[in-house]
Amino acid sequence: MQIVLGDEKVDLQLTERIQQVRRKLTEKEKTDRVHLSTSERWTQEKVPTGELVLTFKNPDRYHMMKEWRETLDSPLEKRLDEAVAGLAGIFEELRLICVHEAEARARQEERCRAEMDRKREAIRSRRLLNQSQNWQTAADLNEQSAKGMSRNTTASPLASDMCPGAGSGQPYRAAANASCRMAHSAGTA
Incomplete structure (x- = not known):
């Protein structure tokens, strides 16, 4: 029970x-x-x-x-x-x-x-x-x-190492140089 x-x-x-x-x-x-x-x-x-x-x-x-x-x-x-x-x-x-x-x-x-x-x-x-x-x-x-x-928009000797065609007399726009310089400075930082 x-x-x-x-x-x-x-x-x-x-x-x-x-x-x-x-x-x-x-x-x-x-x-x-x-x-x-x-x-x-x-x-x-x-x-x-x-x-x-x-x-x-x-x-x-x-x-x-x-x-x-x-x-x-x-x-x-x-x-x-x-x-x-x-x-x-x-x-x-x-x-x-x-x-x-x-x-x-x-x-x-x-x-x-x-x-x-x-x-x-x-x-x-x-x-x-x-x-x-x-x-x-x-x-x-x-x-x-x-x-x-x-900065100056002309290519620097260092930019020729980083960006193909830089310093070879080819006309680069200022933005392209700036992006190459930015990539160069970011790589050394």
Whole structure:
């Protein structure tokens, strides 16, 4: 039988206690048991005791079990109020375990969120640093290009090494010379 309260379940079992006893083998049992040792003189038997055992246990949690045994001076009927109180205790313990597990899950989720936020911030910082370095490089190239445009547009002896046709008398436009000079200055930087 199962008792359900909310999402929690507790199994209820009423069984008879079984006792294991040791008894001497009879001569007939000794001869019938050829597969066992011939020097064997005892056997173990399980015998019902007539005593009832009331057990409450949670099927999802192996450690959650309470048991009330009937004795000669204390029958189980007189211990039912104790058993009901024990059942209430089991459900309260289950409730506290659920609350504790929910709090632990919330703490774990918060740690995960904080870790993800930290990683996002690190990625954002890295991207911002890369963008600022790219911006600085672009600004430097722009400045070098501007300096190159303002110089004389004739080819220099160094430009003949870098730009084919420079210094050979072929007319170059000012922009072509500037791009060759920019490439030359970027290569030496």
